[in-house]
Amino acid sequence: MRHPRMIVAIVLLLVVTANAQLNPVPRVSPGQWSAWGLVDIGEMDLDFEALGGTEMDYTRWLAGVELGVIDGVSLFGGGGIMDMDISDYSDSPGTWIVGVRGAVALNDEWSLGGVGQVSGWSATDTVDVDAVETTLAAAVQWSSGPWSVYGGPYVHLLDGELSYLGIDLDVEGDDEFGGFLGAGYEIADSVTVSAEYRSIQQGAVVGVSWAF
DSSP states (O other), X not given: OHXXXXXXXXXXXXXXXXXXXXXXXXXXXXXXXXXXXXXXXXXXXXXXXXXXXXXXXXXXXXXXXXXXXXXXXXXXXXXXEEEEXXXXXXXXXXXXXXXXXXEEESSSSEEEEEEEEEEEEEEOSSSEEEEEEEEEEEEEEEEETTEEEEEEEEEEEEEEEEEETTEEEEEEOSOOEEEEEEEEEEEETTEEEEEEEETTTTEEEXXXXXXX
16 A cells, blocks of 8 residues: 555645745845745645545755845745655655745835745656646735734645656645745844744744845
8 A cells, every 4th residue: 555655645745845935025135136045844734535635744945046126026046855754655855946026115114015936846766746836925014123024825826747657647736725924033234034834834934044
């Protein structure tokens, strides 16, 4: 019975690929770069109609860069690796991510904006897997001094294909709508640490960024 478990485990890998933090206000000015890194720890309960339900624990390490394009808008991208465990199966796939974030200042403290990102994962060892995720988030952010607090709803869509032992599966995420809440603190000039909770992944994200 290892084969059904392995299929479930590999499918779950697709649902937890790269996700940058969802703060809507860029931490870079136009023409400015920043380097960022984050750790994402959580678990996920999913149910597949043909394979049943299961739970997966995962930890991700991601790093990348962000570039300010115009006032209030930035582009980001990066990659990393993830460790996951489910039943008697574990793996460490690589991930990639690209995205855009933007916000409009309502006054000196409040901003309204959003984040759009696309991420993916692919493997050809034992199984052939290709998956692409799309995340769209809307958020309001409050900022005062070194502090910022943000949150809102988000949509998480996954589309993938898996081929294993002659079995071909179309893969879609089970949960598509959720919410998130995060906070950031500027510990030094242009250096910000942040933490975030997301309901779909049931996990916490801790990150740091340095604008230069």
